[in-house]
Amino acid sequence: MLRSRLFLLAPLLVFLALAYLVPFLGVMRWSVTLPEPGLGQYKTALTDPLVLSVIWRTVRICALVTVLAVAMAYIITLLWVRGGPVMRLFVELCILIPFWISVLTRAFGWLALLSNRGIINTWGQEIGIFSEPLALVRNEFGVVLGMVHFLIPFAVFPLASAMRSVDERVLLAARGMGASRARIFWQVFVPMTKTGIFGACLLVFVFALGFFVTPAILGGGRSVLVAELIWLRIFQSPDWGLGAAISVIMMVAIGLLLALTMKYAKGTGR
Known part of the structure; x- marks a missing residue:
């Protein structure tokens, strides 16, 4: 067998x-x-202020993107799983249609909306909401917005699986004991879906660590993340050894993160 x-x-x-x-x-x-045998590139990657600042920026942005994407996905999933037939169909279309659009198309779409001469700034100035264009791209705001928009659908599926496994009898029992809807949601429903929240956070965070196209376009070179730094080191510097060392460090970090989270998930499942 x-x-x-x-x-x-x-x-x-x-x-x-x-x-x-x-x-x-x-x-x-x-x-x-490269350029010579030894562990010098790893020492440079772990001590160079530029590399460390990029790694810190990447972790910070990815953590923020994870929180925002999972929070928004939770609301969307709740409407999808527990809404009426029309609402379910509408939300399902909103979840599936983004998968038909490439990441490059989405990034340029946000650029057309948020740039200084984009739709938002043009309309805002025409109707008098603001006198000067707002800096909505070529910064961390544009990067976070584009990444959250792309990653929300990926967070929906583990959340939907957890929500569909919730025992309705527990919710009815809480309602029968006089608990309000808000209390049932926060103290009963949300804790019962914590495995889905955990899985969605892990999935989004790992995906976000490897983002390249969206930060490169919407960040405009001012909010460089690790993936873009690796590309710059290999294709523009060129410094293949350092780029490879940063890649290995990120792969090992992601592997350790996955191992720790799987161990935690097994521990909570007992």
């Missing part, structure tokens, strides 16, 4: 090894051989 399972999994394991493991090993080799 075990052999048959391994036989069926073999093509997938070979594909994963060729598509991910082999390139990653190549990046690790660059990090300890």
Whole structure:
């Protein structure tokens, strides 16, 4: 039985090894051989003020994006799972349609809306809301907005799974004991969906760490994140060794994060 399972999994394991493991090993080799053998690039990555500032900015922005995206996704998922038929259909379309639009198209769409000569600033000046264009792009605000918009649909699915597994009898029991709707929501419903919240936060945060196109376009080079820094080091400096070292550090950090969160999830599931 075990052999048959391994036989069926073999093509997938070979594909994963060729598509991910082999390139990653190549990046690790660059990090300890370029421009000269040793661990000097790792020392530079962990001590250079520029690299550390980019890493800190990345973690800070990704944490903010995670909170905002999951909070908005929770409201959307609540309408999707517990709303009426018309509301469910409308919300489902709002969730699925963004998957048909590429990340590049979305980023340029936000740029057309938020730039100094974009729709928002043009209309706002024409009707007299503000006299000068607002700085809505080429900063962290534009980066956060674009990332949140892209990641909300990804947070919906783990939240929907958790909400659909909520036992209605528990909610009815709380209602029968005189609890208000707000109290039932915050003290009963939300705690019962904490696994979905946890999964959505993990999914969004890991995705956000690797964002490149949206921060590059909406940040305009003023809010550089780790993925863009790696690209700059490899393709513009060029400093392949340092770019590879930063890549390895981020991969190891993400792996440790996933391991810790999986351990926490198993602990809470007992």
